[in-house]
Amino acid sequence: MFSLIQIETYKIFRRPRTYIAFAAITSLIVLIQFGLKVDGKSYLDFMLNDLSTTLQIEGNIMNGYLVCYVMLQLLLVHVPLLIALIAADMISGEANMGTLRLLLTKPFSRTQLMLSKFIASTIYTLLLLIWLAFLALFVSMWIFGTDDMFLMKSSYVVLLKENDVFWRYIGAFVFAALAMTTVAALGFLLSVFAENSIGPIVATMSVIIFFTILSTLNIPIFNTVKPYLFTTHMISWKEFFDIQVNDANEAINGSIQNLPKILQSAAILLIHIVVFVWAAIWVFRKKDILS
C-alpha cells in the first residue's frame, strides 16, 4: 500500500500541470506582497477611514500577520480550483490515457488503489497549503515584520497580541487542510464517473463556485440551505482569529470566540471527506472498467 501511495504521488509530481498551482500561488502572493509593501499605507488609510475619526491608532498595523490574513481571505476561495485540477484527474486521467485497466491487473485491490490515489491527492493538497503557508505567513513575517494583529471585521475590531497569533495560524492552516481535502475528495469522487479529465475538473470547479456563491449570498431565502453546503464551513478558519471578551470587555488572550463552530464545521467537513471517498470507492468497485 505504501509503495502504491509513493507511485501515485510520484505520478502527480511528474506532470507539469501539478506545478501550475504552485506557480499561480507564488505569483499571486508575491504580487500582493509587493502591492502592500509599496502602497500598503493607502490600503490601510482606506480601511481605517471610519475608525480614525475617533481613534488614534499607532503601531505596525501592516505587519506579516495581517498581510497573511488578507492573503488567506483572498486565496482560500480560489485554491480549491487549483486542487480540482489534480484531484479530479486521479481516476479519469488514467481512464483517458487507457492505463486504468492495466493498473488494475496489479496485485492490489480496487479499494487499496482508490485509497492510495486519494492519499496521493491529499499529499499534493497539503504540500500546496504548506507552500502557501510558507509564502503567505513566513515570507510576509520576514518582509513586513511582526506585531499585534489588528483585524477589522465588518461590525467590530479585534486586536490580538503578537504572542497570541502564531498558534491561531497553525489552527487555521490545519483547518484549511481539512477544507481543501474536502475539495480533493469531491474532485476524486467526480473523477470516477468520467473517462476524460476535463469533465470532472470543470464539474468540481462548478460545484465549488455554485456552492460558494450560495454560501456568500446574503439573501434570507438561501439561509436555510447554507448550513448544508460544505463551502459554508470551509471559511470557518477565520473563527481562529476572533477572541472572547469578559464582562468588562477585556479580550481574553488565548481564547476563541466560537470554538464550537470550528469543531462543528471540522466535523461536517470530515463527514464530507469520508462520504465522498467512500462513495468513490463504492462506485469504482462496482464499475465495469473498459478503458
Place this chain on the structure above:
Amino acid sequence: MRKIWIMIVLLIIGVSSHAQDMTALVLKVKEKLDQVNDYEAEGRMKTDVAFIKAPIGKVKVYFRKPDRFRLKKDGGISLLPKGGVSVNIGSLVATQNFMALGAGEAVVDGIATKVVKLLPSDENSDVVLTTMYIDEANLLVRKAVTTTKENGTYEVQMSYGKFAQYGLPDKVIFSFNTKNYKLPKGLTLEFDDNEKPATEAEKLKNRKGRVEIRYTNYTINKGLPDSVFK
C-alpha cells in the same frame, strides 16, 4: 435707579472676585503640578469600546513640561481616542491664557470638589471649554470634562495614591463618545452571518468609549531625551 446701579456694580464685583478666586485655585494646582518637570510612567491600559475587542496592554507614558506627552504601548498596536494627548492633566492647565470661572461645587467619588470652568483666551485653541472638578483641600484635579473643536467632548477622571503629592494620578479613566463602527462586508470579505446578537449590539450601541490607565510606577524629574516624544 441708583439702587439698581449699585446692585449691578456689586454683582460685577462679586462675579469677578469669584472668577479671580478660581484662577488662584487653578494656579495653585498648576504650581503643584509644576514640581514635575518631566516623568516617565509605567502602567496598564485597558481599552473599553463596544466595537473593539482588545486585551489589556502594558504602556509607558512620557511627559515633559509644558505639554509634551507621549503614550507608547510596550511593543504593540495602541488605540487611543483622538485628543488622547490630554490624558495628562498637566497639559490642560499648561497655558497661562485662560479665564477660570467658578460654577459651584460637586462631589466626585465621594470627595467634595470645586467646579471650575476654564475658558481659553486663545481663539485658535482646539479646546473650547474645560470643566474641572478640583479637590481644594489636596489641590488635585479629580475630574475634567473638555470640549474641543476637532475631537468632540471627552472626560478624564483621576484617582490618586502614592504620587498625589506631585499631582500625578494612579488611575486615569478617559471617556469619549464613539461612533457606530461598520465596514462593508465586501471589504472585509466576510460573508457569513457571525455578527454579535442584535440585543447585545443594541445594548452596546450607546455606550461611551473608555480608556483606563493604571499607573504602577513614576520616575519623576530624571530628564527625558527628545527621542521618546517622536
